Amino acid sequence: MKILVAEDDLRLLKNINFMLKKDLYQVDCAKNGAEALDYALVEEYDLIILDWMMPEMDGIEVCCKLRKNGYGGGILMLTAKDDPQDVILGLDNGADDYLIKPFKMEVLLARVRAILRRKDKPLEQVIQIQSYTLQVDARKFYRDSMEIELTKNEFLLLEYLFINKGRILTREQIYNHIWGYNEDVSNNALDALVKLVRKKIDDGDHPSIIQTVRGIGYKLRDSNV
CATH class of the missing domain: 1.10.10.10 (Winged helix-like DNA-binding domain superfamily/Winged helix DNA-binding domain)
Structure with missing residues (x-):
């Protein structure tokens, strides 16, 4: 399974990268939204993890562009925003799930596994x-x-x-x-x-x-x- 992680907090990006590779996923990393979109348009990813607040292009915009471009893999949003309307905005723009910061790495890995399991079985809405x-x-x-x-x-x-x-x-x-x-x-x-x-x-x-x-x-x- 191949995963793209886009996060401008370099320490958090490094930790997520380490934990995913420890679980034997192939991982690419991007430090901003524009870089993440460039990666996603040329590589095939089973899952993309997007931070909401990133320079150059935020996670919502990246998510929306990916879905409009036909990306059918999983998208997990990371966000410090916990208002229900913000969560709805992310889901309505194509995210499969969200995780509110700060979070435990074990929870992130569980969300990753859940999205990958239902990749070919859409979540009952x-x-x-x-x-x-x-x-x-x-x-x-x-x-x-x-x-x-x-x-x-x-x-x-x-x-x-x-x-x-x-x-x-x-x-x-x-x-x-x-x-x-x-x-x-x-x-x-x-x-x-x-x-x-x-x-x-x-x-x-x-x-x-x-x-x-x-x-x-x-x-x-x-x-x-």
Whole structure:
């Protein structure tokens, strides 16, 4: 698998390059958006990792130009922007996934593997389970056709559970997906977040769709009984 990494933070670029090569990927590196676009137009990459804020051409512009030019590989955006509208902008312009800085390298590698796995199997964009509907690209969540307003972290929790429906997710997996490399977050943050989400989305007549797997983590409940 061949990967292009575009990042103007040279220290971070070096670290990503090292970790990817350690996992036996072929890696090319670019230090700005224009250089990344030049590489991508002459080489074939399975995945391109783009920093959002780069000199000469930002990651969004590179992403948009690549998709218009017919690039069909994976694109992972790295960004310090955590506003939902910024995330939507990146996804709407062709990114497959995003990772908010700062992050753990283990999380980056997991995102890389996930994108490469689904390269030939597009991510399901509308996921319906029981009376709930999650729209991945639009970043909206509904119960019985009624939209439920969610914060960024609340949506990230539900998105991760819905995309991985049928699987038990460990506390560490969920924690890393939502907070990444943020050591200031307390150990109780996940439990508090789950409690808030349950309060918003549960109908009160059935067990919560978010099922606690004692000693491991969480999963989506298979049925409403």
